[in-house]
Amino acid sequence: MKTNFKRKLIIVDDHLLFSQSLELLIKSFGEYDVIERFENGKVFIDYLEENNPTDIDLILLDVNMPVLDGLSTMKWLKDNRPDLKVIALSVNDDEEIIIKMITNGAKGYLLKDTSPEIFKDAIECVVEKGFYFTELVSGMLINKVNNDNKKISLKEKEIVFIKHACTEMTYKEIASEMCLSPKTIDGYRESLFDKLEIKTRIGLVLYAIKHKIVFV
């Protein structure tokens, strides 16, 4: 007669092999039930909107998913269901994305190479105390607040220009493509070189790829 007191979990992950396996692992802990699984943020949000469930104890949210990814899902949750507790799961330790998930309300961020023991701790901790941050994550948070003053923000036109700069077009061609004078383009270029502390178009391309402005 103890089954009614199990915590209710939801898994959102496109790797079916993983999510279905993880369900078994979580159930083996004995204290949790996986009540639903979804393969991307879209179908998960659809479910939330249709059913408006109020008895969910924890969401395990994958970061890299097709259709609607973890970050977009997290942003939606922040606006629409801030009551739901989320632990983000991911294979990558990219600082940018970790910070964004946390600032959008994730209560924890675990890498998929975490041991099951720590995983169990994290689930318990978030359900009971409300959050769980590994050293990796807290380190990044500290690093972030220290460097936050020198943040770089790019305007929409600049982004468009950068994308074109990552092709074999000349600046002249880019100018006509964007319906601007080559001199304006030159202005964009110069201000970006300045902002991003680079000296050549090659540097711009490398920056764009590193910061996922363009994809290769």
Added chain:
Amino acid sequence: MKTNFKRKLIIVDDHLLFSQSLELLIKSFGEYDVIERFENGKVFIDYLEENNPTDIDLILLDVNMPVLDGLSTMKWLKDNRPDLKVIALSVNDDEEIIIKMITNGAKGYLLKDTSPEIFKDAIECVVEKGFYFTELVSGMLINKVNNDNKKISLKEKEIVFIKHACTEMTYKEIASEMCLSPKTIDGYRESLFDKLEIKTRIGLVLYAIKHKIVFV
């Protein structure tokens, strides 16, 4: 009294959460036992060399791992234990790596978003019939043999030059870095532009990143 006839599997994957969960899933199929789990190719090979096991029915090998990755492990197996059957598991469908895993002896290649049902089929199929290829993989094999004639091969010097070209150095600087005349560098550049069908240094950078000659 049926436990002795279960097939013996080994999982090699650095994502502990995944491998431990997957073990539960596989056991739930009823016909298989996961006799060992390893978190990278190195410790797996160490185990093989020490124990020389002969009763392994199947290896589930992750492609992206630290220390020694799936491809290197596969190459070792091809040379040292070609009797072992391997299904490669990965999140990415990069043609290059799939082809290499297959040509190095993997009997199957599954993406981690495969459904557990197909996964079960694949395991059975490889254990019984010796191989299992999804449409994705066979499509790539066909595509490969068709395009194999127009393969591009780069010389060592060219690779070095490309790596330098993916920095903010000028060609002159690259020349002095490589202890060659700027004119020789210019020759490399021109022949590469020709071979790779590109027209600018930007194109070279994009090519290099796409083909993993440099990393960002």
Added chain:
DNA sequence: TTCAGCAAGGGGAAATATACCCTTTTTTGT
């Protein structure tokens, strides 16, 4: 053995493209 052929390394020169600096006009927000 000799010689054609080819690849690697280097050269001249001209046409474009990039990068930098500084000024002027146009638009915009308040």
Added chain:
DNA sequence: ACAAAAAAGGGTATATTTCCCCTTGCTGAA
């Protein structure tokens, strides 16, 4: 109405791209 951006222009110095030619050394076939 006015200051701040955004857009555009002038001028100049390098860097890059393109084309065509030269040497040297090696290799394979006659």
